[in-house]
Amino acid sequence: LTLNLVSSPGSGKTSLLTRTIDDLKNELKLAVIEGDQQTSNDAERIRATGVKALQVNTGKGCHLDGHMIGHALDGLQPEDDSVLFIENVGNLVCPAAFDLGEAHKVVILSVTEGEDKPIKYPDMFHAADLMLLNKVDLLPYLTFDVDRCIEYARRVNRNIKVLKVSATSGEGMDSWYQWIRATRALAAIGA
Template sequence: MLREDDAPDHGHPHPDPHPHPHGCRRPSGAGETVTVEQKVLAKNDLLAERNRTWMTGRGIVAVNMMSSPGAGKTTLLERAVTDLGGRRPVAVVEGDQETRLDADRIRGTGCAVVQVNTGAGCHLDAEMMREALTALSPAEGSLLMVENVGNLVCPALFDLGERSKVVIISVTEGTDKPLKYPYMFAVADLVLINKSDLLPYVDFDVEQCAQHARSVNPDVRVLTVSATTGEGLAHWYDWLTEQQ
């Protein structure tokens, strides 16, 4: 590592008096400043756009589902692929740090699925999505449901090429979650409040939570559902149909 006192000669003998502060890292004129001015995530965004173009050309609609661990993403998916599978081709990308457990659950419904393990990574990115699309090769006109890694922070930043982003929160998590994780709720097209069957047993205010979500994302749609009882799922399926 180049330390300040290791910096190369300034090009003029010391101890000349000179106005620049000593310890300047670079000798004047020795380095070249290159203007870059590009988005940090330009490469990911480019790959995501390619994924989007590829899917759009095949009539494939991808929905990126994000939540904290345990909000019910996989159970919602199991219901959805079972309920919607007769209407149109449905395929699933399962993102987890480790294991194939979620893919095995989805496969149990007879749905096409590919598992992406991110290892130490905390989110899916556009390159992983591209590999998943290659492995899965979804049929034309498919609904492609992408279950992101359970995490309410990191996945918000990474475009996969999806049509829409869905954020799921369960009623056991706390009404104020949209305020605590505003970046995630700010990018959502739809918020699903899941586990509504547990509302009688927990201190959760559905309307207040929806207001919190709208305070960081005024146009966001909010639906209350229960993957266990099926309450509200028809509205969620209607919304999915609208995405085509």
């Protein structure tokens, strides 16, 4: 099962991913391909969890592509029956148009970004199967309208599933994990 995690920079992708790995690594086989324009900071954070991670730097490129993923898979060699997370370059425009062979695009939107992101960047939200509304622990301190955000997301993709999570507090993370388990089970039977 391959999941392509996409978002703008600062949405909490890496924090969400490290929390997910820490909570699921004893249950599932996991591997990560990290995409950034520069540095290996995020891959180092992932490796610190004990899970295999391979960094792909895109330089001036604003997204990963299938060719990059193919080479990364050769180097990473994830175990059979594993969940492969691709943490794409932080960008809500470029990665929307590129199929990396993933089973699902998962868009992460933090409540600090504004509820109108789905209608400002409709291609990304249209391409995603799941939206993780992250940093919900900060809602008491913000004027973010959760219902309006979900309405906007469903305006561009009526089938998008939405889960409210906080990688910091753990709120909603069990729903995310249940989604991963269910999606993996469906993939295993070829559904």
